[in-house]
Amino acid sequence: MSGPRWFSPPKDPADPSTGRLNVVYDALDRLVVAGFADAPALRSANxxxxxxxxxxxxASMGGLMRALGVRExxxxxxxxxxxxxSVVALLAAGRVGATAWLGERPAPLIERSDPALVVADGAKMSEVADAVAALDAARPRAVVVVRPGEWPLVETRDVAWEPALKAGATDPAPVVPVAGGTALAVTTDGVSLVHEHPSLAVTxxxxxxxxxxxxETTVIAVLAGLMSGRGLALPTH
Known part of the structure; x- marks a missing residue:
């Protein structure tokens, strides 16, 4: 694909923060409109x-995020x-203008990011629950649990992945145009990637x-692979 689709072009060409775009639009909506609707986007053993x-x-997960209070x-x-x-969750967060904080260790990640929402694997929920409980109680925090397994969902906080998608599908999220310098993701190696990032131009x-x-390499591969129309090959865990 060509350069990013600006909803509002930068007033200063040298400063992308003066324009508004959304890299998730370029990675998904734009490809669907361009004729890639039925092309493979994700490939895995499943x-x-x-x-x-x-x-x-x-869009469904983004709708759920908005319903649970996630904002730009x-x-x-x-x-x-x-x-x-997690690819869906990353893209959904970016779609609604939020920033995805990515990490393997729940406690330090949640403490540093002070998130409005957590997406966690069921196997990590014991540590996630303790970390969420330590946050400011004045703001309720929801947790979307992937593969909950034997974890007993807490009705006032937890929602399993599949019901979450179904709930969000009733009011799917539109794309939120954001300033070019808005953070899309903060990676495990501490790199902040913004919506208008030169590395995403990889073909x-x-x-x-x-x-x-x-x-950083994984996040760039996800966005650039989708924008190229070639899709992604997911790892086997």
């Missing part, structure tokens, strides 16, 4: 997801390793290989 289905899932520039903490669900000729951890 099957393939097309661009249009991925867009529907991202809020933090969404993701403590899941790279997977189909892939084959599906982008998604790494085993959410570092």
């Amino acid at each position: 099957g393939t997801t097309s661009y249009v289905v991925l867009l529907e899932q991202v 520039r809020d933090a969404v903490a993701l403590t899941c390793e790279p997977s189909r669900e 892939y000729e084959e599906p982008a290989q998604v790494g085993p951890v959410w570092d």
Whole structure:
């Protein structure tokens, strides 16, 4: 694809923060409109997801995030390793203008990011629950639990992944245009990637290989691979 689609072009061409765009639009909506709706967006051992289905899932999760109080520039903490669900959560956070904080250790990640919402694997929920309880109680925090397993969901805080997608589908999130310098993600290696980031201009000729951890390289591969129309090859855990 060509350069980013600006909803409001920068008033100063040298300063992208003066314009408004959303990299998730360029990674999904723009590709669907351009004829890639049925092309493979995600490939894994469990099957393939097309661009249009991925867009529907991202918009649904974004709708749930908005319903749970996530707003532009809020933090969404993701403590899941790279997977189909965490890719959807990353893109959903960016779609609504929030920033995805990515990390493997729930306690320090949640403490640093002070998130409006947490997306966590069920296996980490004991540590996640303690970390969320230590945050300011004046602001309720929801937790979307991927693969809850035997974790006993707390009705006032937790929602399992599949019901979350179904709930969000009733009011899917539109794209929120953000300033070019708005943070899309803060990676495990401490890098902040913004919506107008030169590294995202990488072009892939084959599906982008998604790494085993959410570092800078993995986030760039997700966005650039989708924007190239080649999709992603997810790791096997």
